[in-house]
Amino acid sequence: MTPPTPTLETANLARRTAARFRAEWLMLIHDRMVSPVDVLTEAARPEARALLKLSLRQLLIAQPGWGRTRADTIIDKILSVADAKIERRQVTIGWLLDPRAGGRRFAAWLDAFEPRSALGGGGFPYARRSPHVSVSAGVPDAAPNRGGHV
Template sequence: MSGNKINSITGATMRDSALEARRFQAEWLHLVFEGEVQPMEVIQEACAEDGGALRKVKLFSLLTSQPRWGEKKALQVLELMIAVLKVKVEPKEVTIGWLVDSRSGGRRVNAFVDALQPKEPIWPGFPFAPKPKG
């Protein structure tokens, strides 16, 4: 087989693989949009042996796929996570793969999960105001 024929077959196969990966990502984001799965379930699936395509999904896209989640809320979560981690990354560019990278020892996932939790003050004015009686 000539080199050009091999290159065209390889190119077609790579395009098909890329298309399949994007379709897989879109299906999972649609499930999040429909409320059928939670973002953490997508992250878990990305860690599975056959979930590699999901590792390229940006956390911003994952968060904004959720019902009633806009850009502002997603950015707040990502910026809080980044601040806790003390890293210099662009919030909208962080991927699931970056989040679950084993070299971080789970710190990134922990910071992400913590940032997702709503923060309620223990009492109004905490920690500067005295605790109300009763």
């Protein structure tokens, strides 16, 4: 027996509720009441699966002092270390936490906020090193608030 099909009204209510839930968490980041890592932790819970649709850009830009350029730089680092060939706008919390990746994407997230190593740059020793990138290449001051939020 198949479950009853939800009405359009029920579906719209669920969509609005999920959007409100995501917005509330972004406001908590903006108000410095939680960090992006707190949001990632919450998103891993089944009750908070609506957070999985948040893009990493939204998550990062919600922090005071962050803009699109800085967020995109971090996302590019994550994609480089994870060796992923997708567009930035497709990088969501769900993509980051997808268990099929075996934790590699989350490790790339953590790596994006670490200072570059003199030995090999971002992702060392796991990422391929680009012959066109110098060892000192990286984002200055990549850690928000000097490590206070991520």
